[in-house]
Structure formats: C-alpha cells, structure tokens
Amino acid sequence: MQTPKKIAVVGAGLVGSLLAIYLKRAGHNVHVFDRSPDIRNVEFSGRSINLVMSQRGWKALERLNLQQEIEKIGIPVDKRAIHIANDSLNYQFYGKEGEAIYSLSRGVLNRKMIDLAEAEGVEFKFEHKIWDVSLNTATLHQGETERGEWHDLEYDIVFGADGAFSRVRHRMQRQSMFNYSQDFLKIGYKELHIPANEDGSHKLDKNSLHIWPRGEFMLMALANLDGSFTCTLFMPHEGENSFEKIQNVTDLKQFFDKNFPDTKVIMPKLEEDFFKNPTSYLVTMKCFPWTYQDKVALIGDACHAIVPFYGHGMNAGFEDITILVEMMEKYGDDWEAIFESYQNSRKPNADAIAELSYRNFMEMSSKTAENKFHLQKKIEKWFSDKHPDKWVPLYRRVTFTHQPYAEALAEGDKQNAIMQEILAIDNIEEIWETEPIEHRILELLK
Numbered sequence: 001m002q003t004p005k006k007i008a009v010v011g012a013g014l015v016g017s018l019l020a021i022y023l024k025r026a027g028h029n030v031h032v033f034d035r036s037p038d039i040r041n042v043e044f045s046g047r048s049i050n051l052v053m054s055q056r057g058w059k060a061l062e063r064l065n066l067q068q069e070i071e072k073i074g075i076p077v078d079k080r081a082i083h084i085a086n087d088s089l090n091y092q093f094y095g096k097e098g099e100a101i102y103s104l105s106r107g108v109l110n111r112k113m114i115d116l117a118e119a120e121g122v123e124f125k126f127e128h129k130i131w132d133v134s135l136n137t138a139t140l141h142q143g144e145t146e147r148g149e150w151h152d153l154e155y156d157i158v159f160g161a162d163g164a165f166s167r168v169r170h171r172m173q174r175q176s177m178f179n180y181s182q183d184f185l186k187i188g189y190k191e192l193h194i195p196a197n198e199d200g201s202h203k204l205d206k207n208s209l210h211i212w213p214r215g216e217f218m219l220m221a222l223a224n225l226d227g228s229f230t231c232t233l234f235m236p237h238e239g240e241n242s243f244e245k246i247q248n249v250t251d252l253k254q255f256f257d258k259n260f261p262d263t264k265v266i267m268p269k270l271e272e273d274f275f276k277n278p279t280s281y282l283v284t285m286k287c288f289p290w291t292y293q294d295k296v297a298l299i300g301d302a303c304h305a306i307v308p309f310y311g312h313g314m315n316a317g318f319e320d321i322t323i324l325v326e327m328m329e330k331y332g333d334d335w336e337a338i339f340e341s342y343q344n345s346r347k348p349n350a351d352a353i354a355e356l357s358y359r360n361f362m363e364m365s366s367k368t369a370e371n372k373f374h375l376q377k378k379i380e381k382w383f384s385d386k387h388p389d390k391w392v393p394l395y396r397r398v399t400f401t402h403q404p405y406a407e408a409l410a411e412g413d414k415q416n417a418i419m420q421e422i423l424a425i426d427n428i429e430e431i432w433e434t435e436p437i438e439h440r441i442l443e444l445l446k
Contacts, residue, residue, distance in 0.1 A: 001026065001027045002026050002027055002028070002328065002332060002333055003027075003333050004027045004028055004029060005028045005029070005156040005157055006028070006029045006031075006154075006155050006156045006157075007023050007028045007029065007030050007031070007155060007156060007157045007158075007159065008030075008031050008032075008033060008138070008140055008153065008155040008157070008158045008159070009023070009030060009031070009032045009033070009158075009159045009161055010032075010033050010034075010130050010133075010140070010158065010159065010160050010161060010162045010166075010167065010168050011032075011033075011034060011160070011161035011162035011163060011166075011300075011302070012032050012033070012034035012036075012039070012110075012114060012124055012126065013034075013110060013161065013162075013163065013300070013301075014051075014106075014109060014110055014113055014300075014314050014317065014318075015161045015299055015300035015301070015314070015317035015318065015320070015321065016032055016034075016159070016161035016162075016299075016300070017032065017110070017113035017114050017116070017117045017122075018060060018061075018064075018113060018117075018318060018321055019159060019161060019299060019321050019324075020032050020117045020120075020122040021064060021066075021116060021117050021120050021122065022063075022064070022321060022324075022325050024117070024120045024121055024122050025064070025120065026325075026328060030121075030122045030123070031122075031123050031124075031125060031155075032117070032122060032123070032124045032125065033125045033128045033130050033140070033142070034124070034125070034126050034127075034128065035127065035128065035129040035130070036126065036127070037126055037127055038114075038124070038126045039107065039110050039111055039114065040111045040114060040115070049106070049189065049191070049230070049232050049308050050103055050104065050105060050106065050222035050224070050230040050232075051103075051104045051105075051106050051109060051311070051313075051314050052077065052101040052102060052103055052104070052209075052222070052311035052315075053070065053074060053101060053102040053104055053314070053315065054101045054102075054311070054312070054315050054398075054399040054400065055315075055399065055400050055401060055402060056312070056315040056316070056318060056319040056322070056402060057314055057315040057318040057319075059318075059319070059322055059402060060318035060319065060321050060322045061318070063322070063325070066116060069112070069116065070102075070104070070109070070112065071102065073104060073105070073108050073109065073112060073225065074102035074103060074104045074225075075102065075103045075206055075207065075222075075223045075224070075225065076100035076101075076102055076103075076207060077094075077100055077101050077102065077103050077207055077208060077209050077222065077223075078093060078094055078095075078099065078100040078101075078207055078208075079091050079092055079093045079094055079207070079208050079209070080092040080094070080208065080209050080210075080211055081204070081205060081208035081209065081210045081211070082211055082213065083210060083211065083212040083213075083260075083262060084213075085214065085259075087261075087262055090374065091208070092374075092377055093381075094395060094396070094399065094400075095395070095396045095399070095400045096396075096400075099396075099400050100207070101209075101311065101399060103209075103222040103223050103224070105224050105225075105230065108224075108225075128142050129142060129143060129144065129145075130142050130162070130167055130168075131143060131146050131150060131167060132150075132167065132170075132171055133158055133160075133167070133168050133171050133296065135171060135172065135175075135292045135293075135295060135296050136293075136295065137154065137295070138154070138155045138156060138157055138158045138295040138296060139152050139153065139154050139155070140152070140153040140155065140158060141153075156295075157294070157295060157296070157297075157335065158295065158296045158297075159296075159297050159298075159299055160172075160296065160297070160298045160299065160302045160303075161298075161299050161300050161302055162302055163300075163301045163302060163305070164182075164283055164285050164301045164302070164305035166298065166301075166302035166303075168296065168298060168302060169287060169298055169302050169303065172287075172289075172292060172296065172298070173287070175292075178287065178288075178289065179286075179287060179288050180285075180286070180287040181285070181286050181287070182283055182284070182285045182286075182305075183283065183284045183285075184281055184282065184283050185281075185282040185283070185284075185307060185361075186236050186237060186238070187216075187217075187234055187235060187236050187237070187282055187361070188234075188235065188236075188237050188243060188279045188280055188281055188282060189232050189233060189234045189235075189279070189280050189282065190232070190233045190235075190243070190274065190277055190278070190279050190280070191230065191231070191232060191273070191277045192219075192231035192232070192233055192267065192270065192273045192274065192277070193228060193229070193230065193231060193267070193269060193273050194221060194228060194229035194231055194263075194266050194267055195227075195228050195268065195269065196226060196227025196228050197227065200226070200227045201227055202223055202227050202228075202229070203229070203266045204221065204223075204229065204266065206223035207223075209221075209222055210222075210229070211364055212259075212260050212263070213364060214241075214259050216235075216236060216239075216241060217233070217234060217235035217236065217241050217242075217259075218233075218234050218364060219231060219232070219233050219234075219260055219263070220232050220234070220364070231267070234361070237279070241255070241259075243279050246274070249271050249275075252270065252271060252274055252275075253271075256270065282307045282308070283305055283307075284305060284306055284307055284354050284357075284358065285301070285304065285305035286304060286350070286351065286354065287303055287304075288303075288343070288347055289343055290303045290339075290342075290343040290346070290347070291339035291340065291342070291343050293336060293339075294334075294335035294336040294338075294339060297324075297339050297342070297343075299317065299320045299321070299324070300316075300317030300320060301313065301317065303350070304316065304346075304350035304351075304353075304354065306350075306353060306354045306357045306358075307354075307357045307358055307361065308357070309357050309358070309360040309361040309364055310353065310356050310357040310360045310398065311399075312353050312356075312357060312398070312399075313357075316349075316350060316353050316405070319346075319349075320342075320346055323342055323345050323346055324338070324342045327339075327341045327342045327345075348404075348405075348406045349404050349405040349406050350405070351406070352404075352405035352406040352408070352409040353398075353405040355409060356394075356398060356405065356408075356409055356412075372423060375423065375428070375429060375432065376419050376423060377393075378432070379419065379422060379423075379432050379433075379437070380393050380415075380419065381393070382432070382433055383438065383441055384396075386438065387442070390442070390445055391415065391441075391445070392411075393415070394408060394409075394411070394412030394415060394416075397411060397412065398412075418441060418444045418445065421444065422437065422440065422441060422444075425437070425440075
C-alpha cells in the first residue's frame with residue numbers, strides 16, 4: 001500500500017474508470033472528472049465502434065478480479081467472416097481452438113466500468129469541465145466556459161485520461177522539448193445497425209467479426225447481446241466512393257446495392273441510421289514525454305490515440321495501467337521514478353500498435369479479399385500448428401499474448417518477409433502443404 005494521495009483522473013472513459021479502481025485499491029482518494037453528463041443517464045451518441053477485448057485488456061481486469069463481470073456483457077468472437085463481392089463467404093480463425101476476442105458495446109462497457117468504480121468508493125464529478133492544469137502543483141482549473149470564471153482544484157497527482165484531444169496534454173504541449181504529432185486519415189466512419197430478428201436472435205453468425213472488404217472502403221459488424229449488430233462503414237471523406245458522394249437516399253441505395261447487396265435484407269433502417277448518425281474522423285496521435293515530474297501523467301488515448309483497425313485502442317490503454325501499476329509496486333512512493341519507468345516502457349509499444357493498426361486497415365479492406373492473402377494465412381497456420389515454438393502468427397502475438405507490441409511488430413515483419421519468399425515459389429498453391437516447403441521455412445528462420 002502506498003502513502004495515500006489525493007488524485008484526480010480527468011476523463012471518465014474506459015481507461016479513466018479502470019485506472020481509478022486501481023488507484024482506489026492502492027489506498028488513494030480518487031476523484032474522476034468528466035465534462036459530459038453521466039453516460040448512464042443518456043442515450044449513446046451514434047459515434048460508436050464496438051470494442052474487442054483481448055488478452056492485454058483481460059490481464060488488467062484479472063488483477064482486480066473483474067474479468068467475469070465483463071465477460072457477462074460480451075460475446076466471444078473467434079474468427080473473421082469475409083463477405084466477398086461475389087456473395088461468397090470465407091472464414092479466418094483468429095487463433096488456436098478456444099481462443100477468442102470479445103465483442104463489447106462501448107456504451108454498455110463504459111457504464112459498467114463506472115458502476116464498478118463507484119462501488120469501490122471512487123467519486124465521479126460529471127459535467128465538470130477541466131480547461132487547464134498547473135503542472136507544478138497538480139492544480140486543475142474548472143469552469144463552465146473556457147473564458148469564464150475558473151475554480152482551482154488542488155491535488156497531489158493528476159492523470160490525463162481525457163482522450164485524443166486531451167486538455168491535460170494541451171497544457172503539457174506548451175512546454176519546451178515536448179514532441180507532438182497528429183495524423184488524420186482520409187478515411188472516416190459512420191455507425192450503422194443490424195437489428196435482431198423478431199425472436200431476438202442474430203441475423204448473422206454472432207461469433208464472427210463480419211467484414212465486407214471493398215478496397216478503399218469497407219463495412220464491418222460486431223454482435224451485441226440484444227441480438228443486434230453494431231456496424232461501421234469506413235470510407236474516404238472525399239473521392240469517387242466517399243461520404244461526400246452520398247447526399248440523398250437515392251445515392252445511398254445505389255451505393256449499397258452496388259457494393260453491399262447482401263445487406264439489404266438485414267439493414268432495414270439503413271437510410272435512417274446513415275443520415276442521422278454523424279460522420280466521424282480517425283486520427284493517430286503521438287507525443288512525448290507523457291509525464292511531468294511526480295505531478296502529472298497522461299494515459300490511454302491522451303498520449304497515444306490510434307486508429308481502430310486492430311481493435312487495440314482500449315487494450316493498449318488497459319495495458320498502460322498494467323505497466324503503471326507494476327511500477328507503483330516496484331517503486332513505492334517514488335512517483336517520479338514510477339512515471340519515468342512507465343513512459344519509457346510504454347512509448348515504443350504505443351508507437352508499434354499505432355503502426356500495426358494503420359497497416360491492418362489495408363489488410364481488412366483489401367487483402368482479405370485476395371487469394372494470395374488467404375493462402376498465406378493457411379500456410380502460416382499449417383506451419384505454426386507443426387512448429388508452435390518456431391512460428392507464432394503476428395495477429396496471435398498481438399491479440400493472444402502479452403509480448404510487447406514493439407517486439408511483435410519486429411517479429412511480424414521478419415515472418416512476412418519469409419512468407420513473401422514462400423509465396424513466390426512456383427506452383428505454391430499446389431505444393432504448400434508439403435515437406436519441402438516446411439523445410440524451406442525452417443531454413444529461412446535460421
């Protein structure tokens with residue numbers, strides 16, 4: 001147990017709520033501030049992409065004995081279901097038998113995390129707008145408007161868990177030697193919806209991540225407990241196939257009839273959802289340092305916002321907490337050492353998952369429809385099953401192990417180079433499952 005501190009967490013999202021539980025259990029007095037109303041009392045905004053929980057996220061929950069609570073509100077997903085343009089359907093299993101990620105509604109999970117944190121004694125202060133922080137004194141400045149009267153709220157430590165456009169980070173950016181970058185994709189997203197059948201069952205296989213890959217754009221769907229699916233249309237903001245080209249119902253029908261004809265019968269509220277829900281942006285944000293002395297630290301999206309194509313934004317944020325808590329256990333009351341070790345450990349891995357997430361869009365939107373890609377996945381699984389000690393596929397490294405993201409990325413690049421050489425062999429489609437191919441991969445691994 002550490003010496004009790006008065007700690008503020010800015011941001012009542014998933015990472016902020018889980019962090020608050022850890023801090024409370026460590027003996028601290030914890031207040032969580034959020035500028036929005038209590039999410040438990042409002043309808044969710046229509047900007048959601050369903051979350052997937054994998055091993056890194058579960059580890060952070062297991063340490064608190066909360067895994068079973070969260071499993072109750074999730075659906076296991078063990079494979080991709082690829083809806084090819086010719087109406088064929090291909091399945092790609094994620095890992096070994098029994099390995100699955102969990103589909104979770106962001107709104108349902110966030111409400112649950114706040115309930116769990118309050119049960120621990122964490123105090124939430126909703127509709128409290130934090131505009132600035134004094135780094136030297138860990139003092140928050142709160143008020144109704146940015147240019148109105150502010151109130152000073154004094155703390156021993158402040159954590160900025162307030163997302164990609166963090167106000168806490170905004171103050172830290174004004175220091176010398178603070179590096180910051182943001183990169184918006186030309187692709188945006190819009191939430192759509194597949195309702196449940198009349199009997200409450202799912203219209204598609206609920207244990208699959210459904211993907212309709214179409215090159216520069218794609219549709220995906222993940223199941224919810226109520227029988228529905230949350231769908232996300234990823235598409236360029238501008239260009240031939242883009243959000244700007246869909247201005248009315250006729251444009252929308254023509255676009256879906258051409259590109260996603262098999263969704264017509266399962267998306268009866270397509271028009272309503274499309275024109276009601278906002279078109280949202282995707283951004284990768286990087287910065288460093290993440291901490292200031294022993295007073296202020298950034299965590300989650302506030303220091304490493306990533307695009308959602310690997311499903312690891314939440315998992316990476318939860319892993320931040322795991323590493324932070326390990327440093328708390330190691331260094332006790334030396335918060336400067338805790339923060340220094342935390343940021344140095346996490347920064348290269350945050351950069352690696354940002355790169356992996358960006359690459360995975362290309363895989364999901366284009367490569368999943370290519371025969372060569374399907375063959376590569378078959379060869380990798382075949383070889384991995386025969387030599388599990390020598391070949392762990394990249395997706396499995398990232399999703400079903402705790403190997404640091406940076407190491408997984410480096411190993412994945414080596415494996416991909418080997419696979420490109422194997423795929424270039426004459427008649428590989430006919431001879432891939434043979435002893436000479438096995439021996440060649442073993443040679444290339446030396």
